[in-house]
Amino acid sequence: MKNLIVGAGLSGCALANKIAAELNEDVLIIDKRNHIAGNIYDYKDIETGITVHKYGPHIFHTNNKEVWDFLSQFTKWHPFFFKPNTVIEGNIVTLPFNLKTLYELFPDETAAKIETKLINTYGFGTKISISQLRNNNDTTINFIANYIYENVYKHYTEKQWGTNINDINSSVINRLLIHISNDCRYFQDKFQAIPLNGYTKMIENMLNHPNIEVNLETEFKDINTSDFSRIIYTGSIDELFNYKYGLLPYRSLIFDTMKINKEYFLKSAMTTFPNNYNFTRITEHKYFLDEKASHTIVTFEYPTEYKTDKNERYYPINNEKTLIMYNKYLNEVHKKKNLFVLGRLGNYKYYNMDTIVENAINLFKEKIK
Numbered sequence: 001m002k003n004l005i006v007g008a009g010l011s012g013c014a015l016a017n018k019i020a021a022e023l024n025e026d027v028l029i030i031d032k033r034n035h036i037a038g039n040i041y042d043y044k045d046i047e048t049g050i051t052v053h054k055y056g057p058h059i060f061h062t063n064n065k066e067v068w069d070f071l072s073q074f075t076k077w078h079p080f081f082f083k084p085n086t087v088i089e090g091n092i093v094t095l096p097f098n099l100k101t102l103y104e105l106f107p108d109e110t111a112a113k114i115e116t117k118l119i120n121t122y123g124f125g126t127k128i129s130i131s132q133l134r135n136n137n138d139t140t141i142n143f144i145a146n147y148i149y150e151n152v153y154k155h156y157t158e159k160q161w162g163t164n165i166n167d168i169n170s171s172v173i174n175r176l177l178i179h180i181s182n183d184c185r186y187f188q189d190k191f192q193a194i195p196l197n198g199y200t201k202m203i204e205n206m207l208n209h210p211n212i213e214v215n216l217e218t219e220f221k222d223i224n225t226s227d228f229s230r231i232i233y234t235g236s237i238d239e240l241f242n243y244k245y246g247l248l249p250y251r252s253l254i255f256d257t258m259k260i261n262k263e264y265f266l267k268s269a270m271t272t273f274p275n276n277y278n279f280t281r282i283t284e285h286k287y288f289l290d291e292k293a294s295h296t297i298v299t300f301e302y303p304t305e306y307k308t309d310k311n312e313r314y315y316p317i318n319n320e321k322t323l324i325m326y327n328k329y330l331n332e333v334h335k336k337k338n339l340f341v342l343g344r345l346g347n348y349k350y351y352n353m354d355t356i357v358e359n360a361i362n363l364f365k366e367k368i369k
């Protein structure tokens with residue numbers, strides 16, 4: 001059996017490893033980029049030794065032990081709790097919004113009054129959405145709900161998606177919860193870490209198998225598919241069928257990375273700027289692996305429109321219309337024997353890295369093995 005995997009991102013590489021190692025079959029994995037690892041690609045800046053996440057900050061987190069154990073074959077880990085900041089009225093404060101954030105923004109007496117009300121209403125240790133908070137009619141809760149909505153959610157979301165917040169599905173806005181506790185961690189998963197030698201090294205180890213061949217700077221359209229008995233495609237599903245049902249829309253990003261002659265620029269690995277500037281956030285890379293250097297490297301992230309073949313696809317724009325279009329493409333996939341789609345582009349869905357690996361493992365178990 002000869003397998004073709006299109007895309008050397010986490011999806012394609014996890015599956016390539018499973019097929020090569022467990023089925024002892026040959027795999028050719030191709031990518032149009034000049035590097036492996038897809039969007040989790042990182043590299044070491046030679047001058048400073050700082051590991052840079054080229055396509056935005058990536059923090060691995062999961063509750064799935066099978067996924068954790070699978071990846072642990074290819075890397076050791078640097079334990080890392082993601083504790084970002086946000087800027088509100090010029091103050092750098094903790095994000096997600098929690099009880100500590102109240103004391104960073106308000107006089108102690110006001111913060112204590114709001115804190116007591118929140119704890120009495122929702123219970124200490126709970127997590128609530130901004131919609132839940134805004135639906136409460138109590139005067140104190142109403143005040144803090146509107147304050148958080150305006151300063152944390154509204155302008156960030158509008159910048160991120162380039163549209164009015166009222167046109168955005170509330171599930172997107174409600175993803176980031178408010179913590180009625182002092183838990184400043186962005187994620188609460190059992191396992192949270194960064195690969196000790198970087199994501200690219202982890203992927204390199206995954207591909208290091210005699211049955212796997214990697215061809216970079218290779219487009220799917222230039223491959224003779226009749227040479228392969230199974231094809232797994234992790235690119236955008238609309239491109240696979242020449243956009244016959246229309247273009248699936250995405251939101252794109254511009255990453256502006258620079259070296260700064262300063263030991264540290266900001267207080268944590270990531271700071272969001274909901275209310276100022278055109279960028280949404282700044283990533284300071286040396287925090288991820290606690291790398292020491294006299295300089296620092298930061299990336300300013302600007303959301304932008306996705307234009308076919310001009311820039312990269314990052315976030316799928318999921319709504320009723322795009323779901324109908326996606327299902328037409330998926331139907332085409334199902335008509336073909338031994339063609340499978342996988343990953344954030346193949347499935348047209350935002351997935352965290354752990355779900356990406358889980359999906360690759362499940363596809364292997366259910367359809368390939």
Ligand SMILES: Cc1cc2nc3c(=O)[nH]c(=O)nc-3n(C[C@H](O)[C@H](O)[C@H](O)COP(=O)(O)OP(=O)(O)OC[C@H]3O[C@@H](n4cnc5c(N)ncnc54)[C@H](O)[C@@H]3O)c2cc1C
Pocket residue numbers: 006007008009010011012030031032033037038039040055056057058059060061218219220221234235236239314315342343344345351352353354356
């Ligand atoms: C800004 C940002 C930050 C993120 N941060 C986190 C985080 O902190 N934690 C987390 O868990 N997840 C995070 N994610 C999600 C994470 O990036 C994805 O889960 C993961 O990268 C998806 O892997 P993939 O293999 O499906 O896709 P990709 O990594 O995009 O790989 C697909 C590959 O296919 C190649 N390809 C496409 N079409 C073709 C073609 N026609 N021919 C040849 N090659 C092709 C592409 O070049 C690409 O390399 C983040 C995502 C973004 C956008």
